[in-house]
Amino acid sequence: MTPLEHPLEEYDSVKTWFKGLREQSGVDPMSDPSRLRLLGEFCAFVNLDPDQVVTACLLAKEGRQTKISIKGRRGMAEKIAQFQSQLADVDSAERARRGNTIRSFLIHNGILLQSGIQI
C-alpha cells in the first residue's frame, strides 16, 4: 500500500469523523482505540489514505456543486463488505463492527451509507 503521509488522526476526514462522533453520536472517539486501527486496516485494504477514501465517493466537477458519486459510493460499500467479511475466524458481531466502523467514518464525512440490519 501507499504509506500514509501522516498519522491517521491528522487527516481532515478523521478529524471530521471524530467531531461527528462526539457531537452527533455522543461517543468519545478515543474510548475505543480499535476505531483508528480498523480505519488504518481499511486504508491499507483499499490502498488509499482516509481523505482519499472519502474523495473516492464524491463526484467533483469544476464549477459545479460536489455530489455523492453513485458509482463511487457503491464501489466503496462493496469494499467495506469485503473488508468486513475477509476474516473467517471472527464472529458475525465482530465482522459487523469492522464494517460499521468504516461506514461511521464515511457517514460522518457526509457519505450516506446504509448497511441494513446486521444481527
Added chain:
Amino acid sequence: MEYKEVVGRRRSIRYFQSWRSVEREKIQIMLEAARLASCAVNATFLKAIVVFRDDLDRETLDALKTPVSGLNIELAPVHIYTFVDMGAYLGAQARLKKLVDVGALNATHGWSHKFVDDFVWPNILKPLAEGGNQPSVAAAAASDAGIAICQAMLAGVDEGLGVCLSAFVYEPIKKALTPPDAWLPLWVLLVGYPAESWEAGGQRPRPPLEEIFFEGKYGKPFKADPKVTEQLKAAKMIQAQAPLPWRKDEIRALARMFGLPE
C-alpha cells in the same frame, strides 16, 4: 387515545421491531381512516397496495430501497405503497349527484343534478379528467391523497403502531405489484411496532405558528394565545421538543441492537 394526543405522539419512526408482525386488523383500521378522509368531488384519489414485507422476495425488497430509506424499508414489517389515481376524476359526475341525493350538497348552496350535469361536469371536471397530467391537477389530487394518508398514519399511531413515510424506487414495485398506469407513485407508508421509544427523542422542532400562518393578509402573523398553547400541552398535543436528554444513549443502544453504525 384522545385525538390531540394522537397528533402530538406521531413521529416518523425509523426503528421498527422488525421481528414483530402487525395485526392485519390494525392495517384495516388505518385503511378505513384513509377511506373516510375528505376528498374533492368525492373522488378517492388515494389508492394503496398493502404489502407484508416478508411476502416480498429478497430481490424485490433490495431493488426498491433508496439510499436514504433502505434501512427503514428493511425494518418495517408492513409497507403501504401509496399512489394518486389520476383516473379518480372519472365518475365524479355520478358521485356528485349522489352527494346531492344524500343531502350533502344541497339547494341551499346552489347544488342540483342539473347544475352538476350542465355545468360542473362539462366545464370543470371533464377538462380536469382529460388533463390529468397538468401539474395543478396532479397537485390537487396529490393533496387529497396526502390528507387520506395522514388519517391512516394517525389511526396507526392510535393503534400503538409506529409509522413513517418514505420514498421508494418505483420500477421494481410497478413490476412486483402491477398498479395501473394511471396511478402515480407517492410514498410508502412504513408501519410496525416501534423499536425506539414512542417519544422517538421528542417532538420534532417546527417553526413557531407565527412564522407559517397569517391572519387577514400575508405578513400579519397569526399570533398564538399562550393560554391555548398551555391547553395543548395539557392535552399532550404539544410535547417536549427533541432532543430529549437520553436520545443519544437510545440511538447508541439501537445501533448496537441492530448492528448499525454509530
